[in-house]
Amino acid sequence: MAKVAVVGAGMTKFVRRAQETGRELSWQAAKMALDSAGLTLKDVDAVVIGSAPDAFDGVHMKGEYLADGSGAWRKPCIRNFVGGATGVFAPIQGWYHIASGQFDTVLVVCEEKMSSCHPHPQGAFITIFDHTTERPLGPNLLWIFALEMNRYMTVHGITKEEIALVAVKNKKNALDHPCAQLGEELTVEDVLNSEVLAWPVNRLDVSPASDGAAAVVMCAEHVAKRVSDKPVWVEGVGWHLDTAYWTNRDLYYPRYVEYAARMAYEMAGIKEPRKEIHIVEPYDPFDYKELHHLEGLLLCERGGAARLTADGVTQRDGDLPVCPSGGLLGVGNPIAAAGLMKVCELFWQLRGEAGKRQVPGTPRRGLAQAWGDLMQVGTVIILGR
Amino acid sequence: MREKLTNPEHVRTWPGSIPVEYVYTAGVAGEAYLRAIKERGRLAASACLGCGTKYLPPRLYCERCFEKTGEPRDVEARGTVETFTVAHRDLEGRQLEPPVVYAFVRIDGTAGGLVHRLGEVDPGDVHIGLEVEAVFLPPAQRTGSILDIAHFRPVRHRPAAT
Numbered sequence A: 001m002a003k004v005a006v007v008g009a010g011m012t013k014f015v016r017r018a019q020e021t022g023r024e025l026s027w028q029a030a031k032m033a034l035d036s037a038g039l040t041l042k043d044v045d046a047v048v049i050g051s052a053p054d055a056f057d058g059v060h061m062k063g064e065y066l067a068d069g070s071g072a073w074r075k076p077c078i079r080n081f082v083g084g085a086t087g088v089f090a091p092i093q094g095w096y097h098i099a100s101g102q103f104d105t106v107l108v109v110c111e112e113k114m115s116s117c118h119p120h121p122q123g124a125f126i127t128i129f130d131h132t133t134e135r136p137l138g139p140n141l142l143w144i145f146a147l148e149m150n151r152y153m154t155v156h157g158i159t160k161e162e163i164a165l166v167a168v169k170n171k172k173n174a175l176d177h178p179c180a181q182l183g184e185e186l187t188v189e190d191v192l193n194s195e196v197l198a199w200p201v202n203r204l205d206v207s208p209a210s211d212g213a214a215a216v217v218m219c220a221e222h223v224a225k226r227v228s229d230k231p232v233w234v235e236g237v238g239w240h241l242d243t244a245y246w247t248n249r250d251l252y253y254p255r256y257v258e259y260a261a262r263m264a265y266e267m268a269g270i271k272e273p274r275k276e277i278h279i280v281e282p283y284d285p286f287d288y289k290e291l292h293h294l295e296g297l298l299l300c301e302r303g304g305a306a307r308l309t310a311d312g313v314t315q316r317d318g319d320l321p322v323c324p325s326g327g328l329l330g331v332g333n334p335i336a337a338a339g340l341m342k343v344c345e346l347f348w349q350l351r352g353e354a355g356k357r358q359v360p361g362t363p364r365r366g367l368a369q370a371w372g373d374l375m376q377v378g379t380v381i382i383l384g385r
Numbered sequence B: 001m002r003e004k005l006t007n008p009e010h011v012r013t014w015p016g017s018i019p020v021e022y023v024y025t026a027g028v029a030g031e032a033y034l035r036a037i038k039e040r041g042r043l044a045a046s047a048c049l050g051c052g053t054k055y056l057p058p059r060l061y062c063e064r065c066f067e068k069t070g071e072p073r074d075v076e077a078r079g080t081v082e083t084f085t086v087a088h089r090d091l092e093g094r095q096l097e098p099p100v101v102y103a104f105v106r107i108d109g110t111a112g113g114l115v116h117r118l119g120e121v122d123p124g125d126v127h128i129g130l131e132v133e134a135v136f137l138p139p140a141q142r143t144g145s146i147l148d149i150a151h152f153r154p155v156r157h158r159p160a161a162t
């Protein structure tokens, strides 16, 4: 398979309510990514757009809507959507556009404008539940996380205090991110004392609703060597789906993440992930999800992620920095853009360009992961220099 | 079997809705467009700083070369009917009396234009190439919407050639 590199990255600020339209946000991120690679739209052969439900922006056929701001004028263009997992799936799709040999340079753009949805995007989430078996109960999205979090905590005997440490860490990391919406110095008590939304989920356990866009430029090896002195290579990709019936799986463990990770590790030739992955950006829309996903990624044993966090291993200066960006909890959560933000973070970290967020040492390999739909899609990408 | 469900009451069903409402921003360029309409009774266009393409409605960036565009500037709300249709039924299928003429109007001197209603003209007199101008609502009635334009009508008084 042809080698594929990431040679540029860009993103907008993540904010609660942007004046810019989704198209304008997409253009800002895409332009920044191209500029950072020293390329122009003329150099782009094809465009991949990632954006989660049309219901957030309130625009039907969002891929088409976002196309011009994503640089797709008179170019081959495709939009993908795998719920929250979209932001990491988009660069995977960019990868296979190039690995197939069909294109040399692909612009990958992810966008979400959740503020359009009133009074709150929760209104759009309600309808992701089955109309026959669940919607008559009037569920909201927080419930399913609460059910999963409770199951996870109970199976492993993990406390809310241990989980709150993740929110504290990520919101603190986000203080160093110029695009962050919710960087904050918090204590575990602040998290525990915040409003209970659906026990055991409190307000500060949850990422915010956000507007924003992110983009990367990907290209084939011969182009990468010409345009970049610091290409970051795609070493592995994986994606996987578990059953869509949550009554037919055990919520305590994210198998869909494990299967996606195994696919990516095999491609990257990684035998011992804990030793061979140096920074991780797992999907953290809720604080417990970071722990849950670290386990699914085989970066620790099941139930062991809380211990790693308590021991400081996952701090930016720890042995395995996790969400050095600040994650969704701190940087913000414009769904698809949040996933791609994690890939941008790996790009900047591996090139030593992460500024105040730079992890010490010279990380050689990083992993970003996202997860979506009704908790059953896992997407994983591994980048290395 | 070639049966199909013709009466949904024969099986267990229940009604549902997707209860979502939206508040859209016009965006950076869209804001300038709607302000020109509301505050000055004009249209606005922005030109690409790279290739010069003049966008109407204005845009923040150029889709062709990806450069930023210049500040939106007012343009005369006048142009040419590039194509049109005469609608005889509304969304619910009811007869429209009188029928409504919808046209795509290419605005003079720009690479763009807008779809709007034509008024003050008999549908039978509308033709491709017809020169038209916007009729704005009185300033006090404008809200900052494309509906601040009541319709486009044929240009009656062409300025004398010089």
Ligand SMILES: [Zn+2]
Pocket (backbone or CB within 6 Å): B048, B049, B050, B051, B052, B053, B062, B063, B064, B065, B066, B067
């Ligand atoms: Zn241009």
